[in-house]
Amino acid sequence: xxxxxxxxxxxxxxxxxxxxxxxxxxxxxxxxxxxxxxxxxxxxxxxxxxxxxxxxxxxxxxxxxxxxxxxxxxxxxxxxxxxxxxxxxxxxxxxxxxxxxxxxxxxxxxxxxxxxxxxx
Numbered sequence: 001x002x003x004x005x006x007x008x009x010x011x012x013x014x015x016x017x018x019x020x021x022x023x024x025x026x027x028x029x030x031x032x033x034x035x036x037x038x039x040x041x042x043x044x045x046x047x048x049x050x051x052x053x054x055x056x057x058x059x060x061x062x063x064x065x066x067x068x069x070x071x072x073x074x075x076x077x078x079x080x081x082x083x084x085x086x087x088x089x090x091x092x093x094x095x096x097x098x099x100x101x102x103x104x105x106x107x108x109x110x111x112x113x114x115x116x117x118x119x120x
Contacts, residue, residue: 006110007037007096009051011044016116037108039095044115050094051111054079055087059096062106069102 010016017040024034041047058077067073074084088104091097098105 005037005108006112007039007108009047009096009111009113010038010040010116011042011047011114012040012116012118013042016040037095041094047113047115050090050096051113054083055091056111058084058087059091059106059108059111062097062104063108067104070104073104 010020017038020038020040024036027034041050058073061067061077062073065076067076070085070088071081073088074081077084088097092099096106096108096111098107
């Protein structure tokens with residue numbers, strides 16, 4: 001049975017992000033396999049803008065069916081090419097969508113969000 005893959009989305013500080021990276025680095029240096037993917041946003045608004053309902057739908061579609069390129073994805077979603085291209089660019093930049101050549105993938109079964117309430 002395949003293990004479920006999850007991307008953990010955080011809203012936190014650069015220090016929080018650095019701590020996660022350092023912990024993963026230390027585990028890897030001890031030969032422990034690190035099986036986690038983290039994406040950090042510095043504020044809630046950026047996370048919410050990035051994970052808009054349309055972009056979440058796009059991620060779900062790509063997770064389920066994949067996409068050979070942005071044009072075929074736009075056609076499959078019944079959306080304007082320019083808007084899909086922009087959404088793909090944003091999701092690629094955030095690390096929530098992956099690209100190999102022109103082919104797009106979203107290898108996550110689950111997206112889990114964590115918002116820190118600590119003051120920076």
